[in-house]
Amino acid sequence: MTPEERELLTQSIKLAEENNKILRGMRRSARFATVLRVIYWLLILGAAFGTYYFVEPYLNAVIKSYTSMQKNIESVKNVTNTLPAVPSWLGGKE
Numbered sequence: 001m002t003p004e005e006r007e008l009l010t011q012s013i014k015l016a017e018e019n020n021k022i023l024r025g026m027r028r029s030a031r032f033a034t035v036l037r038v039i040y041w042l043l044i045l046g047a048a049f050g051t052y053y054f055v056e057p058y059l060n061a062v063i064k065s066y067t068s069m070q071k072n073i074e075s076v077k078n079v080t081n082t083l084p085a086v087p088s089w090l091g092g093k094e
Contacts, residue, residue, distance in 0.1 A: 001009075
């Protein structure tokens with residue numbers, strides 16, 4: 001093997017080692033990014049479910065009040081239907 005060939009071989013080995021080091025760093029960064037992305041989404045989903053867990057009693061109270069209000073409005077409509085017609089001098093139709 002000539003000295004030129006030997007030098008080319010050592011340069012190739014150095015480049016291969018440098019590429020290997022860079023590729024390992026890229027792989028490590030990709031793994032780290034994946035782990036962080038999973039943690040990020042777990043935190044977002046956990047916060048959403050946690051918020052719903054703490055807000056649920058208030059939502060149920062609001063829904064219950066709304067349903068009760070709807071029933072009261074329906075009963076008022078039924079009462080107005082059962083009353084006799086309003087005379088025309090009060091602004092009603094006879």
